[in-house]
Amino acid sequence: MIKFGPAGNSQIFYDSGAKTSLEAPKWCNEHGLTAYEYSFGRMFNMSHEKAKMLGEEAVKNNVLVSVHAPYYINLANPSEESFQKNINYLLTSLSYLKDFNGNQCVFHPGSCGTETRDVAFGRLMSRIDRLLENIYSAGYGDLYVCPETMGKSQQLGSVKEIVEICKQDKCLIPTLDFGHINAVTGGTLKTADDYRKILDYVYNELGDFKTKNLHIHFSKIEYTSKGEVKHLTLDDTVYGPEFEPLAVVIKEMGLEPTIISESKEKMMEDAIKLKQIYESIGG
Numbered sequence: 001m002i003k004f005g006p007a008g009n010s011q012i013f014y015d016s017g018a019k020t021s022l023e024a025p026k027w028c029n030e031h032g033l034t035a036y037e038y039s040f041g042r043m044f045n046m047s048h049e050k051a052k053m054l055g056e057e058a059v060k061n062n063v064l065v066s067v068h069a070p071y072y073i074n075l076a077n078p079s080e081e082s083f084q085k086n087i088n089y090l091l092t093s094l095s096y097l098k099d100f101n102g103n104q105c106v107f108h109p110g111s112c113g114t115e116t117r118d119v120a121f122g123r124l125m126s127r128i129d130r131l132l133e134n135i136y137s138a139g140y141g142d143l144y145v146c147p148e149t150m151g152k153s154q155q156l157g158s159v160k161e162i163v164e165i166c167k168q169d170k171c172l173i174p175t176l177d178f179g180h181i182n183a184v185t186g187g188t189l190k191t192a193d194d195y196r197k198i199l200d201y202v203y204n205e206l207g208d209f210k211t212k213n214l215h216i217h218f219s220k221i222e223y224t225s226k227g228e229v230k231h232l233t234l235d236d237t238v239y240g241p242e243f244e245p246l247a248v249v250i251k252e253m254g255l256e257p258t259i260i261s262e263s264k265e266k267m268m269e270d271a272i273k274l275k276q277i278y279e280s281i282g283g
């Protein structure tokens with residue numbers, strides 16, 4: 001089944017009387033949402049005991065929780081020491097994902113720094129084997145690690161790069177962030193065909209299972225020639241992209257992704273809107 005949910009909690013959640021993320025699965029369930037993303041973007045700010053409680057709430061409320069690993073992970077960093085640390089941040093993220101009873105962990109693959117894109121991406125690719133060894137030997141081979149398409153031109157994570165990474169193992173599934181893709185390509189996502197090209201490419205390169213079970217981030221995003229500037233809400237009429245043509249292609253291809261709304265401040269409201277848009281499409 002296709003799943004919709006927010007990346008974290010918006011003000012309406014707290015206005016409804018909720019106090020902590022432990023109540024988020026119940027809130028999502030009451031609003032027809034079956035996914036929820038918890039971000040450790042800036043730090044690991046939760047005990048494992050609490051995380052397990054959230055995991056129980058998730059199961060009870062039929063909500064699948066995903067994890068966003070720290071934003072500072074950069075698998076292309078020239079320093080070996082930093083690479084080891086980054087592996088550990090990912091393993092810690094996966095340990096929380098287990099607590100949450102979820103199965104998809106999103107991460108940002110890295111950036112070019114002062115190097116050329118080829119050099120930085122080459123180093124990242126040469127390290128995937130070691131990353132996988134660590135994931136499997138820590139016992140997380142049954143989870144999905146989902147590198148994300150990124151929104152700034154200096155970041156690694158074009159659609160092609162993410163597909164190359166995901167070819168390396170069955171546990172690697174793309175996170176397609178369509179707001180990022182639109183921002184970094186200067187607003188190229190307009191029609192159903194624009195989305196279809198990307199999803200057909202992923203299907204041809206990675207096959208049925210990974211395409212069907214994609215992790216998707218969706219929000220409208222302001223951009224310049226260097227890419228992403230900031231996340232917007234679905235109310236924006238300037239930057240896009242629009243969700244409806246994507247929903248048409250998802251339905252047409254029979255995909256069952258997890259779709260996370262990353263709208264600025266209104267991720268819960270907009271997750272509900274995304275679901276409504278999807279459901280309003282015939283066929």
Ligand SMILES: [Zn+2]
Pocket residue numbers: 068106107108148
């Ligand atoms: Zn992200």
